[in-house]
Amino acid sequence: MSDDTVPRRKFLLGAGLAGTAIAAGLSDRAEAQQPAPTTPAPAPDAEPYVNLTALEAAFIVAAVDTLIPADELSPSGSDCGVAIFIDRQLGSAWGGGAKMYRSGPYLKGKPEQGYQLALTPREFFAAGIAAANAWTRKTWGKDFDRLASADRVTALKAMEEGKAAFENFEARGFFSQLHAITMAGFFSDPIYGGNRDKAGWKVLGFPGLPATYADKIDAYRDKRYVADPQSIADFS
Amino acid sequence: MAKRLKETDAVVIGMGFTGAILSRELTKAGLNVVGLERGADRNPADEFTLTRLRDELRYVVRLELMQDNSIDTITFRNAPDEFALPIRRFGAFLPGEGVGGTGIHWGALHWRFLPTDFRIKSLLKEKYGAKAIPDTMTIQDWPVSYDELEPFYDRFDKLCGVSGQAGNLRGKVVAGGNPFEGARSDDYPNKPIKTGTGPAIFSDAAKNLGYHPFPLPSATSSAAYVNPEGITLGSCEYCGHCNRTACEANAKASPNVNVMPVLRTEPKFELRTRTFVTRLLYDKQAKRVTGVVYTDIKTGEEYEQPAGIVVLSSFVFGNVQQLLLAGIGEPYDPRTAKGVVGKNYCYQFEAGGEAFFEGREFNPFMGAPGMGTGIDDFNGENFDHANLGFFGGGYIACLNGGAPPIGGRVLPKGEPRWGVGWKQAEAKWYRCNTRFNTQGSVYAHRDNFMDLDPTYKDALGRPLLRLTYNATENDHKMSRYLVEKMEGVIKAMNPTHYEVHNRPKNFTIVPYQSTHNTGGTIMGPDPGSSVVNRYLQAWGAHNLFVQGASVFPQQHGYNPTGTLGALAYWSAKAITEKYIKNPGPLVNA
Numbered sequence: 001m002s003d004d005t006v007p008r009r010k011f012l013l014g015a016g017l018a019g020t021a022i023a024a025g026l027s028d029r030a031e032a033q034q035p036a037p038t039t040p041a042p043a044p045d046a047e048p049y050v051n052l053t054a055l056e057a058a059f060i061v062a063a064v065d066t067l068i069p070a071d072e073l074s075p076s077g078s079d080c081g082v083a084i085f086i087d088r089q090l091g092s093a094w095g096g097g098a099k100m101y102r103s104g105p106y107l108k109g110k111p112e113q114g115y116q117l118a119l120t121p122r123e124f125f126a127a128g129i130a131a132a133n134a135w136t137r138k139t140w141g142k143d144f145d146r147l148a149s150a151d152r153v154t155a156l157k158a159m160e161e162g163k164a165a166f167e168n169f170e171a172r173g174f175f176s177q178l179h180a181i182t183m184a185g186f187f188s189d190p191i192y193g194g195n196r197d198k199a200g201w202k203v204l205g206f207p208g209l210p211a212t213y214a215d216k217i218d219a220y221r222d223k224r225y226v227a228d229p230q231s232i233a234d235f236s
Numbered sequence: 237m238a239k240r241l242k243e244t245d246a247v248v249i250g251m252g253f254t255g256a257i258l259s260r261e262l263t264k265a266g267l268n269v270v271g272l273e274r275g276a277d278r279n280p281a282d283e284f285t286l287t288r289l290r291d292e293l294r295y296v297v298r299l300e301l302m303q304d305n306s307i308d309t310i311t312f313r314n315a316p317d318e319f320a321l322p323i324r325r326f327g328a329f330l331p332g333e334g335v336g337g338t339g340i341h342w343g344a345l346h347w348r349f350l351p352t353d354f355r356i357k358s359l360l361k362e363k364y365g366a367k368a369i370p371d372t373m374t375i376q377d378w379p380v381s382y383d384e385l386e387p388f389y390d391r392f393d394k395l396c397g398v399s400g401q402a403g404n405l406r407g408k409v410v411a412g413g414n415p416f417e418g419a420r421s422d423d424y425p426n427k428p429i430k431t432g433t434g435p436a437i438f439s440d441a442a443k444n445l446g447y448h449p450f451p452l453p454s455a456t457s458s459a460a461y462v463n464p465e466g467i468t469l470g471s472c473e474y475c476g477h478c479n480r481t482a483c484e485a486n487a488k489a490s491p492n493v494n495v496m497p498v499l500r501t502e503p504k505f506e507l508r509t510r511t512f513v514t515r516l517l518y519d520k521q522a523k524r525v526t527g528v529v530y531t532d533i534k535t536g537e538e539y540e541q542p543a544g545i546v547v548l549s550s551f552v553f554g555n556v557q558q559l560l561l562a563g564i565g566e567p568y569d570p571r572t573a574k575g576v577v578g579k580n581y582c583y584q585f586e587a588g589g590e591a592f593f594e595g596r597e598f599n600p601f602m603g604a605p606g607m608g609t610g611i612d613d614f615n616g617e618n619f620d621h622a623n624l625g626f627f628g629g630g631y632i633a634c635l636n637g638g639a640p641p642i643g644g645r646v647l648p649k650g651e652p653r654w655g656v657g658w659k660q661a662e663a664k665w666y667r668c669n670t671r672f673n674t675q676g677s678v679y680a681h682r683d684n685f686m687d688l689d690p691t692y693k694d695a696l697g698r699p700l701l702r703l704t705y706n707a708t709e710n711d712h713k714m715s716r717y718l719v720e721k722m723e724g725v726i727k728a729m730n731p732t733h734y735e736v737h738n739r740p741k742n743f744t745i746v747p748y749q750s751t752h753n754t755g756g757t758i759m760g761p762d763p764g765s766s767v768v769n770r771y772l773q774a775w776g777a778h779n780l781f782v783q784g785a786s787v788f789p790q791q792h793g794y795n796p797t798g799t800l801g802a803l804a805y806w807s808a809k810a811i812t813e814k815y816i817k818n819p820g821p822l823v824n825a
Contacts, residue, residue, distance in 0.1 A: 067654040074659060094298050101309040101324045103692060109321040112314055114745040116321055153655055179654060187641035188293035203659050204666040206601055206641045209290030212473035212485075213602040222433050224597040224667070232287045 047084050047193070051091035051122070055143070059129045060086050062145035066152040067182045074199040077182060085185030085194030086125075095122040124177065131169035132159065191232045201229040209235070238529050238540040244270045244506075247528055247543035249513050249558070250550035252337025253797065254783035254804040256491035256499065257395075258547045260465075261808035263504040265816060270541060271505060272530055274512040275304075275334030280492050284482040292640040295481035301341045302326060303333040303551075307512070308694040310553050312745050314706040316570055316683055322692050322700065327746035329583075329753055330480070331551040335509060336492040338551060338751060339797070341480045343637065344488050344605035346398045346455040347794035348389050348802070351382035351418040352617045356679075356790070359617055360627060373627070373710065374573070374580055374680045376789040379761050379770035382418045385802050388809070390421050392801035396489035397461040397469045399426035399606075400453035414450045416612045429458045429472055432636030433598045434591075434670025435609040439634075441728035447611040452633055454606025455489035455797070465498045476603035476638025488605050510534045514696050516546065516562040518777060523821075525562070525780045531696060544819075545811065549783040549804075556686045556756035556786060557701040564776040565757075565767045568685050570704070576767050577757065578686040581703065582791035583743070584752035585630070585676030585711045587719050589736035590646050591726050596668045603638030610634070614721050615793040616677070626713035628677035630793030632722045635671050646671070648733045672726060672736075674718035677793040678754075681708045686756045707743050715739055752796050754788040762825060769823040771810035772803060778821045781807055 049057045064077030064086070074080060089095055097120030109116045119127060136144045136155055144155060158164040160179070162172035185194030187201070189209075195201065201208055208229035216225060245267035248255045259269045278284075278301075294300045303309075303326065311320035332338035352359055355377045360369055369375065402423045403413025428451035431439070442449040456478075457469045470485040478488055486493045499505045510533040517526045517540070527542035548555050559565055559577050568579035610633035612618060621627055638644065646669055647653070651661035689702035719736050726734045760766025763775035768787055774780040783804055785796045810822055 068659070069656060071656075071659065073663060097306075099299070099302075099304045099306055099325065101305040101322050103322070105691065107319065107321060110314070110318070112742050112744040113312055113321045113323075114327055115324055156654075182654075184293060184297055184642050187645075188297070189291055192293055201641060203663055204641055204645070205663070206666075209287060209477065210475070211286060212475060213599075214471065214473050217430050217432070217474045217599075217602050220597075220599050220602070222597060225599045225602070232290065235287045 049084070049087045051095070052087045055133075056126065056129050057083060057087065058145040059133060059143070062147075062152060063156070063178060064182050064185070066149065066156055067179065068186055073203050077186065079196070080186060080199045081190070081194045081196035082182055082185035085188070085192055086181050088193050089181060089184070090122045090125055096120050121177075124174075127169055128174035128177070131166040131171070132164075132174065135164055135166050135171070189232050198229040198231060238538040240540045240542070243527070243542040243544070244268050245543070246270070246545040246547060247272060247541050248547040248549060249528065250274075250337060250548070250554065251335045251491065251507070252332070252549060252551070252784075253339040253491050253801055255337070255547065255549035256495040257801065257804040258549060258781070258783060258808055259499055259505055260495055261805070261812055262545070262547075263499070263502050265812035266504070267545070267816070268504050269506070270543070271499075271507045272511045272513055272528070272541070273335050273507065273509045274533070275509065277507070277509040278334045278336050278340065278492055280482065280486065284484050284492070286484050289481050289484050290475075290477050292477070292642050295341070296479065296640060296643055299326070299330060299480070301332050301334065301481065303331045306695065308700070310701045310703050311689040311692050312703045312705070314704070314742050316704055320689055320702045320704070323745050328744065328749045329751040330748065331553070331751065335496065335507070336490050339489075339491045340482050342605075342751070342797060343479055343795070344455040345795040345797075346393070346396060346400070346453045346489075346606065347798045348418060349382070349792045349794055349799050350416065350616045350618070353792040354378040354380065354382050354385075356616070356792075363617070364622060369627070370710075372682045374682050376580070376680075376758065376760055376765060378789055379759055379766070380806065385806055386418065386421055388802040388805040389798065391464070391805045392798065394425050394464050395494055395801070396455040397425050397457035397463055397494070398453055398455050398489075399429045399458040399472075400424040401428045401451050403450060412450060414612050415448050416615065416618045424453065426458045426461055429454055429456055429604050429607055430474065431607060431609055432600070432603065432670070433596070435607070435634045435636050437729045438670070438672075438725060439609040442609075442611050442725050445725060445728055447613045447725070449609050449611050452606050452608045452610050452635075454604065456483075456605050457487050463494060465495060467494060467497055469493070472604045474602050474604050474607075476601045477640065478603070478605040479637055508532075512696060513558070514698060516548070516558055516564065516780070518562040518564055520563070520776075523777055525564070525777045544779060545815075546780045547783060548780060552753045552756060552784060552786040553686070553701045553703075555782055555784060557688070557698070559757060559767065559774075559782075560688050560701070561698060564774055564780065565763075567687055570683050570685055573682055576763070576765065580680035580755040580758050580789060581684045581686050581705055582678040582680055582754045582788065583705065584750040584791055585678050585707065585715050585739065586673055586750050587676065587715045587737055587739050588671060588673040589719070589722060589726060589734060590669050590671050591729060591731035591734035592648055592665055592669045594664070594668060594732040598636070598668055598670060600636065600639035600644065600667060600669070603636050605637055607637055608633050608635035611725070614718055624713075624717065626710045626717065628679050628710065628714045628793065630674050630676040630714075630718055632674050632718060632725065633672065635673055639666070649735060672722055674715065674722055675793050675795065676711065676715045676718055678711060678791045680755065680790040681710075705743055707739060707741070712739070712741070752785070752791060754785040754791040754796060757782045757786040758789045759787040760789060769821075771822045772807040773810070773815070773822050775825055779819060781811060783807065
């Protein structure tokens, strides 16, 4: 099991949260039986999660690293801050269901009628992660974040195609939301915690937010315009 | 118990484009006007600023400027025999909220309808026979002609500093413009905005096929411009961040930039924001609206505002809901096809596609609202419909409005959407694709309508508006025809790869499609077939003037804002020159 425990332990350390409170919360889990480091050395730019639980964060890190693997074009999703982004977004007004009509009766409806659950985005992800982990435990005997990387890919594909038989939750809808928020994290302004070092923008060749192209649109017709991307913080 | 306020000459409900125009015209005529806006004030100097606006997550993804559905939404179903459910967060369409309304975040495509659109029902009968129009297609002629409306189109063009290339100047066809457009009394205020590489290739290909490409008309000034209100507009910066947000350069037209600065200094105008109008006070006997009741969201206090004239200028859904709640006009019943309020709900039937040109560099992040080229050869009655099996049409365009990184990416089918190889695909295709769109008309259908929902209520306790809508066979046939023509041009552009997307059978409330919702308080020749007369005056209440696309008898193959702005000026002229002097019906029923 030791190789399985590595990702989650690494995550806990990377998150700078591997303290006793977390370990206590995981007392029945394998990694909690390991001696907890008394003075964890946080990763250089580790940030604490403020909304996701440790289990949820482990799932999200594993998911965004599977959706956005490290390669020659960018570091992994979590190393680009995408998991932190998701943590912050789910705790934002949007994550809490702001501007969302929440009166009942709640009925299932047709797909054409759109989202009809009582869950806020925060609650939707909590339920989705729990359902996904329950399904991977049934299928592979492990939580999603403990799966070998090839199995994670298989699991996400099954969710995407609606072939993952979640209990009481819609796998395809969950994947769709997970994919959307991951992409938002990789490509939104770094001020929200993701797209660290503008990694996402660099993949595309997107120059960020210069004020004007009025003097460039003709000059760069059919010619690549290259610029070091600028973010909100660069202008602030 | 509502606190009764001092009567005002006119109250305007909703401060989008039409509300701002009516407020301006009525105060100019000497009336005291109270503007009620349920959303926040939005002041460009404070809010339309950098770096604030360059935030795709806030504006495009999380919909900063859109209506707050926790307070108010609509319910939706595809057909009258289904159970409608609330739209919990808007998706397919995005009405705005706050001063400026939907006129802040729009795409600024600024069109006029065709002269033939205004008499479409008569024309179809003349051309294809009295029985050519199916019984279920409840289209109507407009009670106003293009020629009558033209001076007001011109006024609205100038207010917005529209950029474009005239195709028909005072009856003379001008090379490079849209040869199908109605005659303009004056040229566009500004020269066309620049086009990107994709639209330029589209233009060449369309020309080679014998079509008539032209730069799309856009309410984005291509150069500094002083509008007739004396307001200086900036020049487009091609920043590519325009859609669903505002413009810090004051180039993209909005009520906030193009009208409100004058109103804000007008002593006869009083703006009250965060005021939610819950009902119109209707005196059925006198055929008058005596005022409105609203709740001040900031204090919880309820007020009655008596008024001599009431201008209803909220979004389509709000307009229809207010009339139904007040009992002004007979509600439409699809079973009998009787009644008028809620009738002829129409949408815009947009289908599109994209083409990829491997190895080329389009710099898709440089863009402007309405930046693109189009052809109008397959719009309205610009082409013969004999034996086609459908009516209507739309313009076909290649657009370059800016491709922000979260929502502006597109990949060819077969490329991975995530995981190994995905980033490589994005890196390969992001910078070398261009998008296409067909702006299909929607000719009204008997079963598509709006009424009050029997189950769901808004935060102020009022029944929500219920939308019953689905795409029709006519819509699909029309759209497939447009897509086929669009595909012909795309092929001629010789891309590495392309895809076209026909619309799914049923209309769905997600994803985003278009905010061109129309109808429900339609204009017409008599109270039996319409809610308002040719001056947008309600048949059931002579001091009530209903503005916006809710008065369109059906939706044609163009973006609606140009026409709803022209109608606002047309209606304002009737109020200030005729109605004020002699209050009463301007058209005899």
